[in-house]
Amino acid sequence: MKVYVSADIEGIAGVTHWDETEIGKVGYEAARRQLAAEVWAACEGAAEAGAREILVKDAHDTGRNLTPADLPPGTELHRGWGSHPLAMVEGLDPSFAGLILVGYHAPAGSAGSPLAHTLSPQLHALTINDHPAAELLLVAYSAAYVGVPLLFVSGDAETCAEAQRLNPHIVTTAVKRGVGGATVSLDAGRAVEGIRTGVAAALTGDPTRCRIPLPKKFSVEMTYRDHPRAYRASFYPGASLTEPRSVRFAASDFLDVLRFLLFAA
Numbered sequence: 001m002k003v004y005v006s007a008d009i010e011g012i013a014g015v016t017h018w019d020e021t022e023i024g025k026v027g028y029e030a031a032r033r034q035l036a037a038e039v040w041a042a043c044e045g046a047a048e049a050g051a052r053e054i055l056v057k058d059a060h061d062t063g064r065n066l067t068p069a070d071l072p073p074g075t076e077l078h079r080g081w082g083s084h085p086l087a088m089v090e091g092l093d094p095s096f097a098g099l100i101l102v103g104y105h106a107p108a109g110s111a112g113s114p115l116a117h118t119l120s121p122q123l124h125a126l127t128i129n130d131h132p133a134a135e136l137l138l139v140a141y142s143a144a145y146v147g148v149p150l151l152f153v154s155g156d157a158e159t160c161a162e163a164q165r166l167n168p169h170i171v172t173t174a175v176k177r178g179v180g181g182a183t184v185s186l187d188a189g190r191a192v193e194g195i196r197t198g199v200a201a202a203l204t205g206d207p208t209r210c211r212i213p214l215p216k217k218f219s220v221e222m223t224y225r226d227h228p229r230a231y232r233a234s235f236y237p238g239a240s241l242t243e244p245r246s247v248r249f250a251a252s253d254f255l256d257v258l259r260f261l262l263f264a265a
Contacts, residue, residue, distance in 0.1 A: 002053040003046045003203065004096045004148070006089050006139060007039045009060040010105035010115040011155025013175040013191035016183045018115065023062065034188060035060075035103060036070035038154065038175070041192040042102050043072045045199030051097075059088035060103070085258035086146075088139050094147045098207050099139070100199055101163075104155035106178065107134035112158025113178035119265040124245070125223040126265070128257070129215055136162055138261070140212050145254045149210040152202040154195050156183075169209040171202035218257045220249045222264065233264040 009021050012035045020027035043054050054075040058066045063080045071077055084090040092099065106112030109125045109132060118126045118135055126133045128141075136159050140150050152171045153163040160172035173194040176185035186194070202210075224230045227244040234241040239249045239260065249260045 001049075001051045001097045001203070002055070002095055003051040003098055003100060004055050004057070004089065004092050005039065005042050005046070005100045005102060006057045006059045007035060007042075007066065007101075008088070008103040008105065008135065008155075009035050009065060010113065010117070011103040011159055011175070012038055013185040013188060014183070015103075015176075016114060021061065021115065023065070032065055034191075035065060037188065037192050038102050038195050039066060039070065040072060041196040042100050042152075042154075042199045043075050045196040046100065046203055047072065047074070048196075048200045049203030051203065055091060055096075057089060057091065083262070085255060085262045086142050087258070087262065088135060089142050092143060092146055092148055096148050098151035098203060098210070099143045099148050100151060100202070101136065101139065101153045101155070102195065104134070104136050104139075104153060104159045106156055106158040107132045107137075110134075110158060111178065111180075113156045114181045114183065116178070119261065122225055122229060123222060123265060124225050125221075127221045129217075129219050130221075133220075134159060134162060137166070138258075140166055141214060141254055142258065144212045144214045149207045150212060151205075151207060151210050152199050154191075154198065166212050167210055169205070171198045171205075173198040214254060216252065218251050218254060220251075220257055220260065222247050222249075236260055236264050239264065 019025035020031040106116040108118040157177040175191040
């Protein structure tokens, strides 16, 4: 059994401030260690459930937050960015039995986390079919596009609730919740154990129950913090400026949406 793990950092237990998410800033090393511990736990849970091949995608910022030394024996690490439209799940294909997400977070415009954002801090809001689009939703639709079920999600409470809304059979572990500019997190031990046991449970169930249907059509609206970025994005083929800071794009193929986001977000 092959399993794909995609890991972000803003949804990791204890991570609260932007400085903790950036290489070289105060607090980053502690956040990186907790990221490594939660990813290790996910890999451990997958192995306990019978996974023999595990690919981990470092999906935060530079894509260079994890090293091979942070992973259990037998795993592989996808580090950096190859500029493929699948982005945070680059390399995901039908050969994988399931997708595991670690450290995911609330979307732009949400009060679910002081680190709420989608793709870029330059985006004030992103919606798909008039629903706020978290990175979770983009990755879930990406997995559905290539035919892989989303089995497990960890991160902040809002992200876990969104995963349950997409499909109640997805196993979730909320390691923290946002309170204004603060977070309230589980201790490191409970966060790690919850992820390990959650992933193991997710992989022992029927994976087909966790499939997410793709909409037949996609209407994407992006609102930027600064109007020049919207003006520039409006020249992407098929995109149009709807407000000084907002651009709309429509497609029936989700890969076209991902291409648009790759260039415009």
